Amino acid sequence: SAVISQKPSRDICQRGTSLTIQCQVDSQVTMMFWYRQQPGQSLTLIATANQGSEATYESGFVIDKFPISRPNLTFSTLTVSNLSPEDSSIYLCSVDRGIGEAFFGQGTRLTVV
Amino acid sequence: GENVEQHPSTLSVQEGDSAVIKCTYSDSASNYFPWYKQELGKGPQLIIDIRSNVGEKKDQRIAVTLNKTAKHFSLHITETQPEDSAVYFCAASTPRGNQFYFGTGTSLTVIP
Numbered sequence: 734s735a736v737i738s739q740k741p742s743r744d745i746c747q748r749g750t751s752l753t754i755q756c757q758v759d760s761q762v763t764m765m766f767w768y769r770q771q772p773g774q775s776l777t778l779i780a781t782a783n784q785g786s787e788a789t790y791e792s793g794f795v796i797d798k799f800p801i802s803r804p805n806l807t808f809s810t811l812t813v814s815n816l817s818p819e820d821s822s823i824y825l826c827s828v829d830r831g832i833g834e835a836f837f838g839q840g841t842r843l844t845v846v
Numbered sequence: 847g848e849n850v851e852q853h854p855s856t857l858s859v860q861e862g863d864s865a866v867i868k869c870t871y872s873d874s875a876s877n878y879f880p881w882y883k884q885e886l887g888k889g890p891q892l893i894i895d896i897r898s899n900v901g902e903k904k905d906q907r908i909a910v911t912l913n914k915t916a917k918h919f920s921l922h923i924t925e926t927q928p929e930d931s932a933v934y935f936c937a938a939s940t941p942r943g944n945q946f947y948f949g950t951g952t953s954l955t956v957i958p
Contacts, residue, residue, distance in 0.1 A: 775948045840888065
């Protein structure tokens with residue numbers, strides 16, 4: 734498995750502001766993923782973040798709203814910009830250690846007021 | 847793309863009974879099927895998985911079966927305990943391996 738640390742674990746933010754979520758992995762991984770889990774819902778992939786290249790966004794998600802950084806093989810950040818109440822969700826970082834298995838961080842619970 | 851359906855959405859069982867959660871998928875190219883357990887306030891934890899070259903896999907009280915022809919796979923939990931109470935998600939991924947499609951989740955409650 735992989736040890737994945739996400740910060741913050743939760744936050745309450747004012748609408749119109751931004752929140753940056755950090756994901757730190759205990760070993761180098763090629764692929765890191767960011768998911769959104771809306772209340773009571775399943776997981777939806779936001780984007781795939783590879784080191785040294787632009788993130789690849791899924792349909793319905795755009796870079797201006799969800800900018801992602803991947804400065805090295807153990808770290809990534811997801812920013813949720815211009816927050817609105819509809820952005821209230823759990824945001825999850827996930828990694829693939831090269832054998833096709835996905836491991837998740839503990840998630841960041843965001844509440845927008 | 848892949849479409850994963852999961853049933854039931856909620857399940858209550860008496861402690862000691864068995865629980866079964868079923869998923870179907872649409873893409874015959876999918877070849878990896880993990881199951882995740884998500885407890886309140888935590889991220890999903892991988893509990894068991896199966897690849898398309900295997901029909902069944904067991905790990906203590908948890909087992910997963912796969913029927914490639916019918917495109918469905920199931921999670922079986924025997925001798926359930928209160929600590930098994932959580933939301934369970936199935937998922938499927940293709941040989942590309944970097945895209946997981948998740949089911950809608952099953953909220954399992956084990957009644958002491």
